Amino acid sequence: MFEYIYTLLPALTDGLITTLKVFFITLILSIPLGILVSIGRLSKITVISKIMEFYIWVMRGTPLMLQIVFVFFGLPIVGITFDRFPAVLIAFMFNYAAYFGEIFRGGMESIDKGQYEAAKVLGLTPYKTFMRIILPQMFKIVLPSIANEVITLVKDTSLIYIVGIGELLRAGKIASNRDVSLIPLVMVAIIYLLLTAIFTRIFNKTEKRYSYY
Numbered sequence: 001m002f003e004y005i006y007t008l009l010p011a012l013t014d015g016l017i018t019t020l021k022v023f024f025i026t027l028i029l030s031i032p033l034g035i036l037v038s039i040g041r042l043s044k045i046t047v048i049s050k051i052m053e054f055y056i057w058v059m060r061g062t063p064l065m066l067q068i069v070f071v072f073f074g075l076p077i078v079g080i081t082f083d084r085f086p087a088v089l090i091a092f093m094f095n096y097a098a099y100f101g102e103i104f105r106g107g108m109e110s111i112d113k114g115q116y117e118a119a120k121v122l123g124l125t126p127y128k129t130f131m132r133i134i135l136p137q138m139f140k141i142v143l144p145s146i147a148n149e150v151i152t153l154v155k156d157t158s159l160i161y162i163v164g165i166g167e168l169l170r171a172g173k174i175a176s177n178r179d180v181s182l183i184p185l186v187m188v189a190i191i192y193l194l195l196t197a198i199f200t201r202i203f204n205k206t207e208k209r210y211s212y213y
Contacts, residue, residue: 001183008175008184015171016191019157022167026092026153031146033093034100035135041105052101059098065159067091072163088160096153103145107138140210147203154195168192 040052059067072087082090111134119129158169172188175181 004179004181004183005187008187011171011175012168012184012187012191015166015168018160018166019168022088022092022157022160023153025089026096027150029089029093030096031100033097035104037097037101038104038108041101042108056098056102059095060102064091064095064156065162067095068159068162084163084165088163088165092153092156096149099149100146103142103149104138106145107142108134110141111137143203143207143210147200147207150199150203151196154199155192 037052037056040048041056043049043052068088068091071082071091072084075081075087115133115137116129119133124132157167160167161170161173168191169188172184175184
């Protein structure tokens with residue numbers, strides 16, 4: 001059995017690398033975009049607020065798999081073509097930006113209005129008010145919700161198989177079908193559990209650190 005597991009490691013390692021690439025790039029791109037979405041959602045300009053509201057409604061109201069299929073197979077119909085990996089990243093980025101946007105919006109709205117008024121009295125610009133006062137407090141409030149979305153993202157990366165990218169689960173399924181064995185899928189499950197355990201640990205430590213304040 002150990003020899004068989006050893007033979008599976010190269011394929012699973014390649015799949016894991018692809019999974020982690022999608023995970024980290026999505027996280028890096030979607031969090032800043034989510035902040036912009038939340039700001040737009042709270043904008044006093046009705047047109048911007050309504051556009052963000054519609055965008056969030058569409059992204060949260062349709063399956064992520066459908067969005068991946070739409071970007072890769074649907075957009076070429078109107079002349080917009082992406083390779084497999086960029087198409088996946090675009091779908092993931094816009095999907096998770098909508099969820100992060102709503103999380104950040106809730107965090108911003110929970111901050112007392114007096115914080116804004118005090119910053120205005122001190123002569124801080126709206127940008128400095130947001131970066132130095134609002135954002136740190138908001139991050140502490142929304143951290144548990146962000147942790148949940150990050151854990152969900154780890155598992156959602158398995159959806160990229162739909163466009164034929166060799167991620168972790170696809171590598172396990174191919175080996176399982178080829179060898180008529182459940183061992184590859186069990187190994188995939190263990191890897192996913194280890195990933196979620198690592199990120200859960202990181203967020204728990206981060207929450208404890210911020211709870212000090």
